[in-house]
Amino acid sequence: RKEVEQDPGPFNVPEGATVAFNCTYSNSASQSFFWYRQDCRKEPKLLMSVYSSGNEDGRFTAQLNRASQYISLLIRDSKLSDSATYLCVGPIYNTDKLIFGTGTRLQVFP
Amino acid sequence: DAGVIQSPRHEVTEMGQEVTLRCKPISGHDYLFWYRQTMMRGLELLIYFNNNVPIDDSGMPEDRFSAKMPNASFSTLKIQPSEPRDSAVYFCASRPRDRPSDTQYFGPGTRLTVL
Numbered sequence: 451r452k453e454v455e456q457d458p459g460p461f462n463v464p465e466g467a468t469v470a471f472n473c474t475y476s477n478s479a480s481q482s483f484f485w486y487r488q489d490c491r492k493e494p495k496l497l498m499s500v501y502s503s504g505n506e507d508g509r510f511t512a513q514l515n516r517a518s519q520y521i522s523l524l525i526r527d528s529k530l531s532d533s534a535t536y537l538c539v540g541p542i543y544n545t546d547k548l549i550f551g552t553g554t555r556l557q558v559f560p
Numbered sequence: 561d562a563g564v565i566q567s568p569r570h571e572v573t574e575m576g577q578e579v580t581l582r583c584k585p586i587s588g589h590d591y592l593f594w595y596r597q598t599m600m601r602g603l604e605l606l607i608y609f610n611n612n613v614p615i616d617d618s619g620m621p622e623d624r625f626s627a628k629m630p631n632a633s634f635s636t637l638k639i640q641p642s643e644p645r646d647s648a649v650y651f652c653a654s655r656p657r658d659r660p661s662d663t664q665y666f667g668p669g670t671r672l673t674v675l
Contacts, residue, residue: 493651493666494603537603546591546655547616548664552602 453477454540456551463558467528471554473521473538483521485512486537488553494537498523528558562586564667566652572673578640581670583652584633590657593664594627594637597649609635642674 456473463469475483482501486494498505500521504513511524525532538551565584573579585592593608607617612629620627624643629635639646649671653664 493668495666496663545616546608546610547605549605550603 453549454538454551456538456554458552458554460555460557463528465528465530465558465560468526469528471523471536473551475519475540477543478519479543480540483514484539485523486539488535488537530558532556533558564652564654564665566667566670568670570671573642574675575643576641579642579672581637581650583635583667585654586665588656589654591655592629592635593653595651597651644674647672647674
């Protein structure tokens with residue numbers, strides 16, 4: 451099992467829709483996770499951090515379920531500009547390293 | 561405020577040639593990471609430095625790959641000799657010492673094509 455696994459998608463949703471991505475992880479010792487956003491042919495950028503139970507930032511909500519070892523990202527009221535690949539990221543315990551999922555592609559259409 | 565700078569942005573070379581990728585981290589950042597991204601394998605960490613010292617190079621695929629950081633403002637990733645399977649986007653990222661491990665700032669990447 452990979453350390454961080456994501457559904458690659460693509461998720462095709464209309465503007466205004468609510469969409470959720472899940473990511474599973476294998477290392478139960480990890481205390482926090484992150485979502486990065488990567489636009490087509492661009493570099494990844496940090497979107498949100500997920501500590502303990504969850505985090506909310508405007509239309510975006512990230513949650514961590516330790517019992518089931520998954521992280522979720524919920525996007526409400528989708529905008530065309532949300533179209534991107536969303537990378538689930540976890541730390542490698544006791545190191546400065548991050549491990550990236552392969553990403554879930556989101557396409558929001560008018 | 562300048563972000564991470566990488567050069568060249570695109571590189572096309574022939575198999576067997578030496579390739580050198582360059583990175584200038586954000587000023588004041590102590591950590592520097594080199595990643596490779598492909599469709600098949602996603603984003604993989606190759607090597608990282610802390611205060612110019614290589615800490616973990618376990619992700620470097622083969623002896624053909626080498627990385628250096630001669631000073632706090634410059635790093636290189638070299639592939640010699642290059643092979644078609646090295647074709648990928650190579651990202652450099654930096655991070656300040658006093659921020660959590662999630663906060664890595666990526667450069668725009670170098671798109672490498674080996675023919």
